[in-house]
Amino acid sequence: MGFNLKGRHFLTLKDFTPKEIDFLIDQAIEFKRLKYAGIPHKMLEGKNIALLFEKPSTRTRCAFTVACIDLGAHPEYLGKGDIQFGKKESNRDTAIVLGRMFDGIEFRGFKHETVEDLARYSGVPVWNGLTDKFHPTQILADFMTIKEKLGYLKGVKFAFIGDARNNMGNSLMIGSAKMGLDFRSVAPKQLFPNEELVTYAQSVAKETGAKITITDNIAEGVKDVDVIYTDVWVSMGEEAQFEERINLLKGYQVNKQMMELTGKKDTLFMHCLPAFHDLETEVGRDIHQKFGLEAMEVTDEVFRSKNSVVFDEAENRMHTIKAVMAATLS
């Protein structure tokens, strides 16, 4: 008997064992093989899936939609303002109604408590497509990408640079602790991850052989790393903080000099996307006008370099989300 994840929610990697996480990554690799070979895998035929989005999304929305269709399920997008949720109807009542009609619910939004409420009251599996605290489906795609590129996860030296207390910083730290990585949060002290979460990650690390380091020293943080990972300096919902964040993080931009500081030539560059690496976006141009920056968290040179695997990560969102839905629904 293998793993039975049927009926489980996917809210944070805290709830999953290393074996379960590894199982989901391997399932995703298998789904990728099936997709590439054109072999049908409609194991969720007849299921209906609600995709609830309070915040915008390209990758997560498309990954859930295509994954549902490939698996034979019907996805229904419920965007901000489309339903009564939050304005005229409570989380609890919405959860109960959706659970009476749908077989599974994806939620992307602000408060982590909202996705917990949906899980508590809906009676069907609920998947976290990003909250202010965690972004666990992204970590599966990132770890799948590392496994594809390097062949293993345990012992991988990994530096997360930037806003280390955001949903990505938190989730990568938990995932790394679970999977035995040598993880470094590299950030100014004001943006260090929450102490309670660091203590939790360190306690998991004791069991898995992972190493968790929190530092504001870039040279120390990126020394010998196999992966440099960054994310936007200002997450969705925090737009009022651009100036303060730029001042805190401008020394933490991932650029050629930082890549060289690793001492390795083949260090992978990773980013969950979207990324501010050029002036091809409205926000990028606005920031350029106000603060004179050509790029924020990563230069265009690094983003487009041969070490960059950002679009592999983006594609792998779909394969990993398929694995999560299939494992929890069938």
Ligand code: CP
């Ligand atoms: N990485 C990610 O979650 O992208 P979206 O915001 O486009 O879904």
Ligand code: NVA
């Ligand atoms: N930290 C980012 C992640 C986007 C995928 C945000 O929450 O906006």
